[in-house]
Amino acid sequence: MPVGYSIYLERPSYIHHRIDPRTKLAALGSVFVLALAFNHPAVLGGLMLLLLLIAQVAQLSWRSLLPFLIGGIWFLVLGLLIWPFYVQGGPKLFTIFGNPIYLNGVLFGLAMGLRVALMVLAAGIWMMTTSPQKLTVGLLRLGLPYKAGVTMTAAIRFVPLLNAERITITEAQQSRALNLSRGNPFKRAVKSIAIIGPLFIRTIDLAQSLALALEARGFAARDGRTSIVSIEMTNIDRVILVVLAVACLVAIALRILGIGLISRSYL
Amino acid sequence: MQDAQPGEKAIEVDGLRFRYPEREALDGIDLVVRRGEFVGITGPSGAGKSTLCVCLKGLIPAGEISGRIMVSGKEIDRVSPFQENSAIVFQDPETQIIGLTVAEDVAFGPENLKRDPDWIRAHIPETLKIVRLEAYENAETYQLSGGQKQRLAIADALILQPDIMILDEPTSELDPVGKEEVLDVIARLRHERDLTVVMVEHAAEQLAEMADRIIVMEAGRIVDQGPPNILYRNAAIFHRPDGERAPQVAEVLYGLIEDGLLDESEFTAREEEAVELLARKLGASQRLASHG
Amino acid sequence: MAEPLPLAKGEAAIEVDDARFRYSASGPEVLHGVSLRVAKGEYLAMIGQNGGGKTTLAKLFNGLLKPTSGTVRTAGINTRDATVAELARTVGYVYQNPDHQIFAQKVRTEIAFGPRNLGLTPEEVTKRVDDALDLVELRDYEDAFAFSLGRGLRQKLAVASVLAMSPPVIVVDEPTTGLDLQGSRSILDLLSRWNADGRTIIVITHDISLVAERVPRTVIISGGNILADGPTRDVLSNADLLQKAFLRPPQVTRVAQRLQQFGIPPNVMTVHELRDELRRALRA
Numbered sequence: 001m002p003v004g005y006s007i008y009l010e011r012p013s014y015i016h017h018r019i020d021p022r023t024k025l026a027a028l029g030s031v032f033v034l035a036l037a038f039n040h041p042a043v044l045g046g047l048m049l050l051l052l053l054i055a056q057v058a059q060l061s062w063r064s065l066l067p068f069l070i071g072g073i074w075f076l077v078l079g080l081l082i083w084p085f086y087v088q089g090g091p092k093l094f095t096i097f098g099n100p101i102y103l104n105g106v107l108f109g110l111a112m113g114l115r116v117a118l119m120v121l122a123a124g125i126w127m128m129t130t131s132p133q134k135l136t137v138g139l140l141r142l143g144l145p146y147k148a149g150v151t152m153t154a155a156i157r158f159v160p161l162l163n164a165e166r167i168t169i170t171e172a173q174q175s176r177a178l179n180l181s182r183g184n185p186f187k188r189a190v191k192s193i194a195i196i197g198p199l200f201i202r203t204i205d206l207a208q209s210l211a212l213a214l215e216a217r218g219f220a221a222r223d224g225r226t227s228i229v230s231i232e233m234t235n236i237d238r239v240i241l242v243v244l245a246v247a248c249l250v251a252i253a254l255r256i257l258g259i260g261l262i263s264r265s266y267l
Numbered sequence: 268m269q270d271a272q273p274g275e276k277a278i279e280v281d282g283l284r285f286r287y288p289e290r291e292a293l294d295g296i297d298l299v300v301r302r303g304e305f306v307g308i309t310g311p312s313g314a315g316k317s318t319l320c321v322c323l324k325g326l327i328p329a330g331e332i333s334g335r336i337m338v339s340g341k342e343i344d345r346v347s348p349f350q351e352n353s354a355i356v357f358q359d360p361e362t363q364i365i366g367l368t369v370a371e372d373v374a375f376g377p378e379n380l381k382r383d384p385d386w387i388r389a390h391i392p393e394t395l396k397i398v399r400l401e402a403y404e405n406a407e408t409y410q411l412s413g414g415q416k417q418r419l420a421i422a423d424a425l426i427l428q429p430d431i432m433i434l435d436e437p438t439s440e441l442d443p444v445g446k447e448e449v450l451d452v453i454a455r456l457r458h459e460r461d462l463t464v465v466m467v468e469h470a471a472e473q474l475a476e477m478a479d480r481i482i483v484m485e486a487g488r489i490v491d492q493g494p495p496n497i498l499y500r501n502a503a504i505f506h507r508p509d510g511e512r513a514p515q516v517a518e519v520l521y522g523l524i525e526d527g528l529l530d531e532s533e534f535t536a537r538e539e540e541a542v543e544l545l546a547r548k549l550g551a552s553q554r555l556a557s558h559g
Numbered sequence: 560m561a562e563p564l565p566l567a568k569g570e571a572a573i574e575v576d577d578a579r580f581r582y583s584a585s586g587p588e589v590l591h592g593v594s595l596r597v598a599k600g601e602y603l604a605m606i607g608q609n610g611g612g613k614t615t616l617a618k619l620f621n622g623l624l625k626p627t628s629g630t631v632r633t634a635g636i637n638t639r640d641a642t643v644a645e646l647a648r649t650v651g652y653v654y655q656n657p658d659h660q661i662f663a664q665k666v667r668t669e670i671a672f673g674p675r676n677l678g679l680t681p682e683e684v685t686k687r688v689d690d691a692l693d694l695v696e697l698r699d700y701e702d703a704f705a706f707s708l709g710r711g712l713r714q715k716l717a718v719a720s721v722l723a724m725s726p727p728v729i730v731v732d733e734p735t736t737g738l739d740l741q742g743s744r745s746i747l748d749l750l751s752r753w754n755a756d757g758r759t760i761i762v763i764t765h766d767i768s769l770v771a772e773r774v775p776r777t778v779i780i781s782g783g784n785i786l787a788d789g790p791t792r793d794v795l796s797n798a799d800l801l802q803k804a805f806l807r808p809p810q811v812t813r814v815a816q817r818l819q820q821f822g823i824p825p826n827v828m829t830v831h832e833l834r835d836e837l838r839r840a841l842r843a
Binding site for chain 3 (some may be wrong): 445512
């Protein structure tokens with residue numbers, strides 16, 4: 001769980017600094033479209049490799065990718081455990097508990113695991129290469145109202161603070177003999193009121209002080225606001241956007257044609 | 268942003284009354300603050316100090332207000348537009364910080380006023396220099412200490428280039444290190460920039476050093492005011508078991524005046540002056556003793 | 560009036576033996592082999608700049624944190640062998656901001672939270688609540704809505720909530736932050752009174768003048784080490800030592816130290832004392 005504001009990692013990479021956040025957002029969306037369009041493990045595996053390549057270009061260390069890769073492995077295992085019981089086709093491999101397992105089932109399970117792993121990894125890479133400030137400006141340029149932009153930033157700003165409050169409240173209540181490790185889940189949930197209650201009230205308190213501070217610094221005093229963060233769509237961005245658009249269209253076309261699939265009856 | 272002329276009134280409050288929905292807060296405040304003055308405000312909790320501060324800033328809370336407030340020659344009321352002449356710093360370091368980095372936070376105010384981004388970027392380093400945070404321009408704000416956050420809050424206010432700074436207990440949530448840092452910045456501010464300062468502060472010793480004039484509030488009214496060396500002599504307010512906090516030297520010297528060992532005119536509330544005074548007296552006394 | 564649960568005779572209330580602490584294996588060490596012994600019935604203040612280790616040390620007392628090495632014993636119990644909930648019977652910890660604790664509607668319900676968690680019978684709980692209300696002088700507000708109280712009274716409520724568990728040792732974290740002089744004096748008077756009743760009190764505070772006036776023993780913690788531990792008069796008149804913790808002696812002490820050549824003792828602690836000394840010297 002991030003201690004700071006976001007999992008954005010500052011790196012002197014091309015992707016971090018030369019590509020517009022709007023382009024990166026479009027790229028994320030495109031990855032999702034591509035991941036959904038195919039269900040052949042070879043294709044999805046290839047996409048995965050492509051993502052890992054992009055991570056390299058973005059100078060993200062393997063260490064920072066680790067949580068996402070581990071998550072990915074879990075999904076792979078899950079996929080392999082579940083789907084073979086449903087998908088049939090190709091040579092029969094063996095039988096488990098009276099259920100026949102076919103090659104296509106295994107491949108499909110692999111593909112499904114890869115698909116989720118892919119999407120999770122893409123989201124992770126996206127977050128690690130897009131600074132929240134630039135993202136906010138990007139969204140503003142796309143039409144997000146300026147007040148919503150400030151709200152987003154304020155929300156991010158308050159995450160570590162509220163986390164710290166939660167910890168302090170938990171400690172304070174534990175010092176009054178609140179024992180959260182005993183009792184069944186229902187009882188524990190009821191006990192948690194001692195933490196949620198003060199946290200809720202503190203949050204409202206903080207929100208009130210924040211509202212006053214915002215007003216004191218001229219928030220909404222003018223119609224709109226300027227920003228010291230600047231972003232610019234360059235030709236590189238436009239080229240990338242075109243490539244992405246084409247890739248998505250091609251993927252959808254291939255899907256309709258039934259290419260790159262293990263099974264046509266499942267997504 | 269210079270509107271008022273030297274010697275003119277930066278703030279003029281006339282018969283200000285304010286009532287929150289559930290209680291009264293200000294019961295007839297008359298106050299004049301001259302341009303360049305440093306006015307301290309002290310008094311018990313619930314006296315109305317914070318209410319007065321937000322009203323002066325033009326952030327009138329929900330409730331009934333009557334009377335007149337003039338800041339930099341402009342009348343303040345519920346519907347007046349955002350006041351650019353004044354800036355306010357509150358007590359809680361956390362809720363005044365909005366940006367994810369220090370630079371972003373300083374930029375927040377001017378961005379709201381639609382200032383040119385180049386202008387803002389150019390002015391950030393010098394503003395941070397005044398509060399001694401220039402090395403932290405790109406630091407993430409959650410990593411700052413309490414004292415650093417409050418100094419950042421002061422920078423946030425300064426970049427708006429106000430004539431008047433209002434500070435509502437800026438050090439009460441800080442440890443001694445933070446208190447020292449923040450009060451040092453405020454003391455320097457007043458000499459380096461031509462600012463009018465109104466500060467609510469409980470730290471009596473420091474307030475006596477910095478303020479030209481101190482106002483004591485109680486139950487929504489101003490019960491006394493004056494330069495520290497005169498105000499802190501008031502026995503009705505200080506020097507009692509349940510009285511307000513006076514600087515310790517003031518208490519001591521007041522006691523000596525009561526004992527007949529000092530003259531009223533020699534009273535001071537400031538540490539340096541008190542030490543000089545006492546050294547003189549003790550020196551003279553020693554010489555008398557050795558001659559006697 | 561509620562008697563605190565007794566500590567066995569001769570037991571130290573708190574014994575810290577070469578305790579070290581770091582928050583994570585890769586993080587910096589925050590306490591460097593600290594040792595401290597608090598006898599039953601003592602009243603001591605822990606001072607030092609934020610981040611210097613005083614809060615970390617205090618959290619070792621009630622088991623919120625366990626030492627990375629070394630031992631901490633509270634009423635003879637090794638904190639590693641007990642949960643925070645169990646240790647809450649012996650060490651009460653009052654947090655700085657009452658709003659981090661208060662969640663009940665009524666004052667009585669709020670105070671009853673601790674005793675209930677300890678598994679006491681309803682009759683016992685009621686008795687503890689009544690005693691606590693009297694101890695903090697909140698009787699008049701017993702049926703009030705907890706959040707309608709002002710900051711000073713909420714502070715008292717938080718203290719009452721901890722007192723209701725009748726711990727023989729109480730740690731109070733920054734009780735005077737955000738309070739005016741009246742409020743601060745009120746809380747500290749209560750602490751002195753409870754100490755007179757036999758409770759062991761540890762107060763963490765920044766208010767040097769109030770420590771000088773009321774607390775007999777002072778411990779300076781800075782940079783993860785105990786810089787000083789002794790009678791307040793000795794500790795707070797040592798300007799060099801205080802400076803290492805970024806603190807200064809009370810104003811009257813500073814003034815006295817600059818008038819030493821005239822026979823004013825350098826360890827004056829209060830306004831009263833300085834005035835007496837000056838009287839004596841000026842009349843001589």
